[in-house]
Amino acid sequence: MARPKKRFQQLIEEIDRTPWGPAEQALVAEAVALAVELGDERLEYEARMRQTASANMGGATDVMLNSFAWCLAHHDADPQRFPADIDNGSADLMWQFKWMASSLRSSPAFSQEQIAAVLDDMESHYRAAGLGLSGVLTARFEDAWDAGRFDDAETLRVQLEATPRDEHSHCDACGRSQFAGFFAETDRDADAIRLVEEMIEGGFSCGEEPEHALSRVLLPYLRAGRLDDAKTAHLRSYRLAKDNPDNLRIVAGNIVFAAVTGNEARALAMVERHIGWLAHDGLNVDAHFAALAAFAVALDRVTAAGHGETPVRGADAASLVPLFGPHDGAWGAADLAASAWAAAERIGADFDQRDGTDGHSRALARMRALEAEQYDVPIRSDAFTAPAPSVAPVDADGWYERAMQLAQFGAEHEMLEALPRALEVEDPAKLAQLQSMRLGILIALDRADEAAELLPERIAALRAAGRDEQADLEERLGLATFGLNTPEATAGLEEEIAAAAALPAWSRGDLAISRASLHLQADEADAALDLAEVAARAFAEAEDTRLSNTTTLVAISALLSKGDIEAASSLLDRFLAQDDVSAGHRAQAHQTRARVRGAGSAYIEGATDADESCRLLAELGATRALAEAHLLAGALWEDADEPEKAVARYRLAARIGGEAGGDATATNFRMARAMLRAGDAVEAAELFGEVLQQEEQAEVSPGSRAMTASMLARSLSAAGEFGQAVGAHGYASELFGEAEEHADQAMAMTEQAKILARFDENDDAIALLESAAEIVRQAEDAAGARAEVLHSLGQAYGGRGDQRAFGLFDEVAALAQEHDAGWLLADVTDSRGRALAELGRVDEAVAAALTAADGFAGLGDSGAAGGSELFAARVLAGNQRADDAVPVYRSALEHGGEIPQLRQVAALELGDVLEALGRHSEAAEVRALTES
Structure with a gap:
């Protein structure tokens, strides 16, 4: 192990190259502890200066205040040994001074006198160090604004703008963002928007910028009618802010945006995702105030949308009881909204009492006034699940029908959930059917021991229904007729089938269909078909429509298993044309036909089938099965090149699956991919980012994470966020490398x-x-x-x-x-021509470009052919060979006949060449083409 001082230096170097975050914070804490252990105050000073900056970025206000106070005391005692600036970015005491008054102001536990003392101390230190006062004025402006002294804040703002900037001024990003926020709060929306757009266009950024600035102009954009700009700003701001608890105020602004733009489900999801942040930094109470008000606005909108009883996940955490108070059970949206308003009012009153103003009460009044504002800015990554048209059964017979339909579809878990109420029926024949379905499902779920314990109930129900021969059969066979796949079960079925002539028709059919199912499991499709035919005749004789239809579905599965798609499709069509098919069987048949049609590239028809299966399952009250059905529908609509429709289905699948406790990560990946295909790159980037985060937490394989990172990078590029796209591609390449x-x-x-x-x-x-x-x-x-x-x-x-x-x-x-690969050959030939032109090898360049054009034209790509010819013509014209260029330009014009941009450029350039050759009438004629 390295010697302590060497280890300390290693830690410092590692800290300085590690991004802000938990890993960096842990390194800083280790460095401070090691310096203390060494008893070296100079080293401790280096570590604590970094700790102040780290704590500021991570929202650890108590750590920041303590660390700064320690460093300031040592600096004041010995400025030479403990210099204000240790030449390490924000590890500068005079720069850090700006955070102190703001931090004290963020908690009503600190008095106005303490805040004023810090501001005065800051100014004294600045003056003593011979520094400009821009940083001091900034801190005083923030103090006046946060306290609600708007006249004082405006005076200081004007003074600050007139004060020369220096190295302790806010950076361009932070300065513009701060003033934009003040303008927005004082009803100067146009000025706020102007400042933020200047910042974005100038590419200015900082620790929490541009996400903070973008959040500040969300409402101004909406009020100005610039809804698309507001949506883009929201998605970018939230994506950048959502992973750092110190960004609670930024997230609050984005939650308000979602609430007032008709995205109530998204607002609720954001509240659930970030409500735990209220317990992150106990001294950042002002951010808690902003968040509570935002949560209240959002939850009021959720309630108004008809979801006031929806549980708010995470709100019942023990750490939040001091804010919301005790509550019996999960918090519903409506109840939590009222509690959030009350907590915000309580905190606001504490601040106003401390400040001697009504700043926070006015802020709450502005938030309540948002009730009158509504904008239509749909964001599709979150939505409430559409209420299923299913009506809950009112009696045992109704539950019997529900359970049977679910079983006929194959919704195993939902059938078992419905079973207890269905088993209250009094008809022993119905009880026998329910018991049969239950045993089959338990076997399918590998719960054979449990099924064996329940078999006597099934046999008793059969005897009570007067079906003694079937009861005797099942006593002999045990679980063989319910799908148990063991050599003993198979042998028993074979033996009973051989002696089945004396059995009732229903029992003969039961034996045949049971053995057919085992043949299917063994990939013995022909044998399964033969027995399905036997079963069909027996059930027809017994006049049991339900099992006749079950047998048809088994036959369809057998035909598909042997690859006879045409016969299976024909049988599916006839089956769905029947009027005696139950909803459960019909849903299963539509889903099967959807898959068959999808496999045959009939994507639209398959998607339509999948949608119909979803409708039927919703009527049956299915949950997990419905999520899977929507996923199938989304995949087929995506294959049909209908990404908008795919997004809608994936969203429902993700929401239903999530509410059922499933993992929606894979579905969200598909939804984000469809969003990207639909042109919604910004939304896709946000969702891919969430998927990647979930995959990181679940520690999925590097290759899978790499694919998500790659799709995130593509989305960011399409959204114009190229800097982040470079980083995402870089991360994807690292993960792909790890996966080899x-x-x-x-x-x-x-x-x-x-x-x-x-x-x-x-x-x-x-x-x-x-x-x-x-x-x-x-x-x-x-x-x-x-x-x-x-x-x-x-x-x-x-x-x-x-x-x-x-x-x-x-x-x-x-x-x-x-x-x-003909097109690739033409393309690389075109590239060769361009490289030759760079070297001045004109004839070779032109020859290569024209060869490429011929290749493209031969493949039917007129646009690419015209592009190569246009390049060749430019090379000729640029090398004093205008006469040779003219026919090449004309050929490019011909190839660009249906490509307006190529046609226009070629016509304009050809006109100039003809003009230079003195062929004026031809030039005019060609230029006229640009107007047609």
């Missing part, structure tokens, strides 16, 4: 490089592509990935006139020829 999925790792690196090149970070892009090329060569069976990576690296080299490009183009061309 070399082709995918190289592709992630390539996508990362493309974004870097887009912003002229060409050296970094090429370095990434070179690494990707080395990695992808390890994936010999991934020709597509090798071609993409090597082609991209070749293009990057070619853009710099690097001769190494041509060897890579040769490799890609060879892959294209080997795999008969």
